[in-house]
Amino acid sequence: MAQKIIYRELFNGIEVPIELADGRQVIPINFDNGATTPPLKEVDKFIAENILMYGSVGRGGHKSEYCTKAYELSKEEILSFFGVSQLDKYEVIYVKNTTEGINLLAGTLCDRNNYKILTSRMEHHANDLPWRNVGDVFYIDVNKQGKINLEQLEYMLERAIGTIKYVSITAASNVTGYITDIHQIAKIAHKYGAKLIVDGAQVVAHRVVCLKGQTEEEDIDGLVFSGHKMYAPFGSGVVIIKKELLQGKKPFLQGGGSVKAVFDYDVYYKDSWEAEEAGSPNFLGCMAIVAAMTVLKSIGLDKVADHEDALRRRLIKGLRDIKQIKLYGDPKEENRVGVVTFNAEGIYNKEVGRLLQEIRGIAVRTGCFCAQPYVMRLMGISEEERYYYLKHSELQHPGMIRASFGLYNTEEEVDEFLDTLEFIISHYN
Numbered sequence: 105m106a107q108k109i110i111y112r113e114l115f116n117g118i119e120v121p122i123e124l125a126d127g128r129q130v131i132p133i134n135f136d137n138g139a140t141t142p143p144l145k146e147v148d149k150f151i152a153e154n155i156l157m158y159g160s161v162g163r164g165g166h167k168s169e170y171c172t173k174a175y176e177l178s179k180e181e182i183l184s185f186f187g188v189s190q191l192d193k194y195e196v197i198y199v200k201n202t203t204e205g206i207n208l209l210a211g212t213l214c215d216r217n218n219y220k221i222l223t224s225r226m227e228h229h230a231n232d233l234p235w236r237n238v239g240d241v242f243y244i245d246v247n248k249q250g251k252i253n254l255e256q257l258e259y260m261l262e263r264a265i266g267t268i269k270y271v272s273i274t275a276a277s278n279v280t281g282y283i284t285d286i287h288q289i290a291k292i293a294h295k296y297g298a299k300l301i302v303d304g305a306q307v308v309a310h311r312v313v314c315l316k317g318q319t320e321e322e323d324i325d326g327l328v329f330s331g332h333k334m335y336a337p338f339g340s341g342v343v344i345i346k347k348e349l350l351q352g353k354k355p356f357l358q359g360g361g362s363v364k365a366v367f368d369y370d371v372y373y374k375d376s377w378e379a380e381e382a383g384s385p386n387f388l389g390c391m392a393i394v395a396a397m398t399v400l401k402s403i404g405l406d407k408v409a410d411h412e413d414a415l416r417r418r419l420i421k422g423l424r425d426i427k428q429i430k431l432y433g434d435p436k437e438e439n440r441v442g443v444v445t446f447n448a449e450g451i452y453n454k455e456v457g458r459l460l461q462e463i464r465g466i467a468v469r470t471g472c473f474c475a476q477p478y479v480m481r482l483m484g485i486s487e488e489e490r491y492y493y494l495k496h497s498e499l500q501h502p503g504m505i506r507a508s509f510g511l512y513n514t515e516e517e518v519d520e521f522l523d524t525l526e527f528i529i530s531h532y533n
């Protein structure tokens with residue numbers, strides 16, 4: 105009990121009351137942490153301190169030197185959060201968010217070569233569409249419970265006889281919360297000459313992630329994530345990538361900071377991460393990520409996981425007790441982050457979302473969560489039916505309701521959520 109209170113106290117903004125439609129003031133319940141997260145107080149504090157020293161990165165002058173040093177150190181901090189050091193030959197590249205990071209990797213690594221890429225049907229669009237844009241994409245399918253099968257991964261890599269260049273997989277699904285065994289996937293990918301890129305958007309604030317596996321074959325080649333999903337909502341994200349993979353590649357973005365020399369009709373790019381960070385960096389956004397990591401590390405991600413697992417179990421148990429609720433995915437699966445998706449029989453998903461907000465100020469996400477191929481598979485909706493919906497915008501489009509937890513959520517909030525949901529179900533119609 106005491107621990108929960110401490111977690112809440114670490115955050116800014118979560119106790120600010122909102123006004124409901126009927127004029128009541130309530131402390132809202134945010135179960136939409138899969139979309140974005142509120143700031144940690146330490147993050148705000150760090151930003152407030154650093155803004156006083158704000159200057160441009162990589163230039164001269166006192167403040168500029170401070171920022172340049174802090175910026176360089178932040179990259180070491182980020183590597184250390186994932187269990188590696190600068191000696192381990194990884195580059196840290198700051199981006200805007202996971203979407204930009206995966207676009208950067210897809211654009212840079214594939215470099216108009218139309219390589220073969222293997223991903224899965226459980227991906228967020230951010231880890232699907234950028235690859236479609238640059239290469240020939242193959243997909244590991246999911247079963248009825250939405251799980252991927254590593255034997256199929258191996259089969260597809262084997263059948264491609266070494267022609268698949270990159271495997272790109274999410275570390276945790278934003279629809280079912282399933283956690284994938286990224287080190288085992290790395291081992292299989294490497295056996296067939298492919299490199300593994302991991303979409304870490306839903307995992308980095310909830311589980312320990314190590315870039316290194318038990319053996320070198322299990323090492324992750326690239327990891328991408330967003331600061332705003334780890335309590336640092338100041339507009340920065342991160343790509344970590346093995347240095348060797350960037351060598352000889354043309355940068356994704358071109359402009360200042362990325363070049364060695366520019367001639368009238370010729371350009372020479374830098375050989376390091378600097379080539380991938382054209383333009384002025386978002387210094388404060390980068391500082392925010394490091395500040396969030398410092399807090400998460402001091403709490404211990406195992407403790408974070410224990411807390412969020414308890415919330416997830418309580419929610420799933422409560423939902424299973426409501427007969428009108430249909431849960432998606434495997435309710436018994438324990439290897440998952442705090443993401444739970446469901447529908448309430450006879451009530452449109454968006455209507456449930458609206459009523460939760462209106463009656464008790466509860467925020468959830470509804471619809472397809474930018475993972476349409478996955479959500480449709482879980483709901484058993486065919487491509488044919490989907491084309492029908494596409495043509496008929498007047499119809500209610502299929503989707504789900506998603507509750508996703510952050511560290512500051514509590515068991516009391518889960519109980520209030522369940523009570524409100526039962527109220528909605530019993531009063532609807």
Ligand SMILES: Cc1ncc(COP(=O)(O)O)c(C=O)c1O
Binds near residue numbers: 306
């Ligand atoms: C698994 C996953 N990947 C990628 C993204 C995209 O993240 P961003 O919107 O920060 O670019 C999300 C966002 O919800 C996600 O859940």
